[in-house]
Amino acid sequence: MLQFILKRLGLAVLVAFTVSFISFSLLFLSGDPAAALAGETASGEDIEAIRRLYGFDRPMLVQYGDWLMSALRGDFGESYYFKLPVASLIGDRLGVTMLLGVCGISFALLTAVPLGVVAAIRPNSIIDRIALFLSVAGQAMPSFWFGLILIVVFAIQLGWLPPSGAATWKHFIMPTIVLGYYAMPAIMRLTRAGMLDVLSSDYIRTARAKGANETRVLFRHALRNAIIPVVSLAAVQMGFMLGGSIVVESIFALHGAGYLAWESIARNDLPTVQALILIFSMFYIVFTFLADVLNAWLDPRMRSS
Amino acid sequence: MTDPLLSVRNLTMDIPVGGGTLHAVRGIDFDLNRGETLCIVGESGSGKSLTSLALMGLLGKGIQRSADRMTFDGIELTKASKRQMRALRGGRMSMIFQEPMTSLNPAYTIGDQLAEALLLHRTVTREQARARAVELLEKVGITAAESRLSQYPHQLSGGLRQRVMIAMALMCEPELIIADEPTTALDVTIQAQILRLLYDLGREMNMAMILITHDLGVVARVADKVAVMYAGELVETGPVAEIFNTPSHPYTRGLLRCIPLPGKTERGKSLGTIPGIVPSLVGSVEGCVFRTRCPHATMECRGAIPQHHDGEHAFRCIFADGKRHSDKELTA
Ligand SMILES: Nc1ncnc2c1ncn2[C@@H]1O[C@H](COP(=O)(O)OP(=O)(O)O)[C@@H](O)[C@H]1O
Ligand SMILES: [Mg+2]
Numbered sequence: 001m002l003q004f005i006l007k008r009l010g011l012a013v014l015v016a017f018t019v020s021f022i023s024f025s026l027l028f029l030s031g032d033p034a035a036a037l038a039g040e041t042a043s044g045e046d047i048e049a050i051r052r053l054y055g056f057d058r059p060m061l062v063q064y065g066d067w068l069m070s071a072l073r074g075d076f077g078e079s080y081y082f083k084l085p086v087a088s089l090i091g092d093r094l095g096v097t098m099l100l101g102v103c104g105i106s107f108a109l110l111t112a113v114p115l116g117v118v119a120a121i122r123p124n125s126i127i128d129r130i131a132l133f134l135s136v137a138g139q140a141m142p143s144f145w146f147g148l149i150l151i152v153v154f155a156i157q158l159g160w161l162p163p164s165g166a167a168t169w170k171h172f173i174m175p176t177i178v179l180g181y182y183a184m185p186a187i188m189r190l191t192r193a194g195m196l197d198v199l200s201s202d203y204i205r206t207a208r209a210k211g212a213n214e215t216r217v218l219f220r221h222a223l224r225n226a227i228i229p230v231v232s233l234a235a236v237q238m239g240f241m242l243g244g245s246i247v248v249e250s251i252f253a254l255h256g257a258g259y260l261a262w263e264s265i266a267r268n269d270l271p272t273v274q275a276l277i278l279i280f281s282m283f284y285i286v287f288t289f290l291a292d293v294l295n296a297w298l299d300p301r302m303r304s305s
Numbered sequence: 306m307t308d309p310l311l312s313v314r315n316l317t318m319d320i321p322v323g324g325g326t327l328h329a330v331r332g333i334d335f336d337l338n339r340g341e342t343l344c345i346v347g348e349s350g351s352g353k354s355l356t357s358l359a360l361m362g363l364l365g366k367g368i369q370r371s372a373d374r375m376t377f378d379g380i381e382l383t384k385a386s387k388r389q390m391r392a393l394r395g396g397r398m399s400m401i402f403q404e405p406m407t408s409l410n411p412a413y414t415i416g417d418q419l420a421e422a423l424l425l426h427r428t429v430t431r432e433q434a435r436a437r438a439v440e441l442l443e444k445v446g447i448t449a450a451e452s453r454l455s456q457y458p459h460q461l462s463g464g465l466r467q468r469v470m471i472a473m474a475l476m477c478e479p480e481l482i483i484a485d486e487p488t489t490a491l492d493v494t495i496q497a498q499i500l501r502l503l504y505d506l507g508r509e510m511n512m513a514m515i516l517i518t519h520d521l522g523v524v525a526r527v528a529d530k531v532a533v534m535y536a537g538e539l540v541e542t543g544p545v546a547e548i549f550n551t552p553s554h555p556y557t558r559g560l561l562r563c564i565p566l567p568g569k570t571e572r573g574k575s576l577g578t579i580p581g582i583v584p585s586l587v588g589s590v591e592g593c594v595f596r597t598r599c600p601h602a603t604m605e606c607r608g609a610i611p612q613h614h615d616g617e618h619a620f621r622c623i624f625a626d627g628k629r630h631s632d633k634e635l636t637a
Contacts, residue, residue: 202404205408211392221410225411300411
């Protein structure tokens, strides 16, 4: 187990370095940063001055090392637009995004797992079909469109929920649904397939042969095994959700890190974009790593080998 | 005479399949007394597993079961509620399956799974259940029983897993134990050990046992009664001595010729096989199902087949003596 975790950890660190380098290179891939910074009316001399001021004239690897060391210390430079430290900009907004992520994944799990279980108990039943429809719809419908429909129906037509902002818990309901719905189809289908598979296994027959009732058979014996891959999928989905939150936060004007990313891309605020990509990727890497560890911990076969 | 522990009449199972109904098991009759061992023999696909699963109430959803009578200690199993069946299963009747490698839940320890078998039926504490688990693990010949409780199934070999399954089936001291080819999946070297163990424990606890096996040598040693199944029918049943000494159905004799028996088969002489194919059981099944392979088959074998009784010994054949004295089979 320890060996497995160390291996995964090593891999995660490797991926983290690669990602950090890519996000750093973005600065150069998107054109001459000094020119962009100087503005359209700047002269060649101004651009050169800025290039030296920001250190863009040094070799790229040196710049990367410099940037990475600062990033590790929590210093991501200064936002071109806000003229404020990027770290504090993001720090102020990350809480909203994380809250949204936790709500979103909880919503996804709380709807997808029960639906998947019921669908597996009664394959081809009405509930199975509804579940299938929801999951196909969830995959076919872009988040922004789904979000807009919700706003039109629940905020504008019915007036039940506020259309945007983050002032109260009510503001989080629609974003949670939209973000959670994004992860739901995959979780539901994996739960259903896992349960179908497990329910036809020999040890389920053994549980019944012992005299266990159906509830016990379903939850203690079947779900406990079927949920193992679902847990790691959920952890991975949690990483994906950070990407999804960029869209969701901008639809509902939630001032989180996702919304900041959206604005910063539009404003060409490279240090902020870079830092956000790095942070989002790190979250993703951490969640993927957690998924592996959770998987190993839940499955005794992996735990002891 | 007291009533039998288990009494089955006209047990029938139909399975809807694409293109009709598979008449998988047809008209099974047998009785089993307390403490007796019944061996069910017959080639694979003859309906042995279905029959045992039907008794346990563990048939899959698509399988339709009917019976004129199927009683366990006077309880009509075909009319029992789900709750009644649960109380019987694992409590008063237990089953051991063919697949030890996959019959234990990979997510729980041996100790948890053994204890569960007792906790489901008795009001005992976890400690008491674990103590009972240790006791039974020792009984089934597992060393360091105490430390096994915290192991997971994947850490045990197939033989050990089957011992655990046996221990689990015995947790509540059931009155009936059904073992469906309990050693088929195991290494040949430990098959005999496991069967011996099962049989000895059965005797010790005075349990009735249904043992499904291909090994007629084992049958000769452990059975009180034998039931021979062929293509979903019980073609012959009776006390073990009569089945071996005066096998009456041509299929039974065919089976007996397929095994070497100490003292009965000459060394070096080739063992017989039964030529021919088993008929399809989809659609209507009429007449004797063995007629496609029987050396004595005549036109009448397509009609209704009478059952001949001689005390507890019974068989189905149009010939009153089952052509026991014919020498046609020796050349077949
Ligand atoms: N769930 C099922 N669906 C369809 N056919 C089945 C099912 N279970 C058993 N059968 C069929 O019923 C027959 C008897 O099966 P089984 O009782 O397992 O035989 P045995 O245990 O004697 O080898 C076989 O032909 C088998 O294919
Ligand atoms: Mg079988």
